[in-house]
Amino acid sequence: MTKTPPSHDAGPIRMSLSSRFENIELAQHLCGKLLDGREVSEETKHWLLMALREALANAIKHGNRQDVSKRIHVEMDVVGGNLQISIRDEGEGFDPATVEDPLAPENRLKTSGRGIFYMKTFMDDVRFRRLEGGGMEIVLTKNLGSGKEKEGNRT
Amino acid sequence: MKANVREVQGVAVVDLKGKITIGSGDVQLREVINGLVEKGKKNILINMQEVTTIDSSGIGELVGCYTSVTNKGGKLKLLHLPPKINDVLTVTQLITVFDVYESESEALATYAA
Secondary structure, three states, X not given: OOOOOOHHHOOOEEEEEEOOOOHHHHHHHHXXXXXXXXXXXXXXXXXXXXXXXXXXXXXXXXXXXXXXOOEEEEEEEEEOOEEEEEEEOXXXXXXXXXXXXXXXXXXXXXXXXXXXXXXXXXXOEEEEEEOOOOOEEEEEEEEOOOOOOOOOOOO | OEEEEEEEOOEEEEEEEEEEEOOEEHHHHHHHHXXXXXXXXXXXXXXXXXXXXXXXXXXXXXXXXXXHHHHOOOEEEEEOOOXXXXXXXXXXXXXXXXXXXXXXXXXXXXXXX
């Protein structure tokens, strides 16, 4: 008898999205589906989906500069209890070291510059890599049982 | 995002509903608040009770609104902050910037003080 595999055996999700903000929720929805059937708290899910939103918004706005002819490449998978999300844009890339600290008093009331901070706050690991052919890759990792969220802990 | 403005005791109470996220509500929030400022409204209370999602762009606009109202000599305060939006403001240390209230009548009374 053939059994329907549980949703957590869905395997990696790979997609290529046009640079439109409307696609953020599509990616969030699919990430939610990847987590279906796994023991992930609603709290953890909420915050990792927010981090995903921030990473995609950055890639669309700052990476591809909303050029709809450029794509956002997303890969998501759960490996060994860790959710791993890779997001690649086709922009010019940037040096993460130049990103200012939004908690510094002089930056506190700025209208932008918090996206990467939120990603680092709500995920366990955030890595940036300039791609050889141009563009930037950001890899977000979250241990699905780690419970690290909203602590303001940027380790 | 939907925004409804009520005038209560000389305060413009802005009831927001839905998402304040990039490309969907962030610029709209700025336009609503700037419109009130242009009409000379200096006392503004934003009711966040029915805001479902906010992101860094929405937070940025909220901060921008706070600054523009304050620079005009006005007061922008927040009402009924949902717990997760409270968390988002807390981790970026913005919760101390805004005056936040759980009761509309209590919030309105502070404008008269």
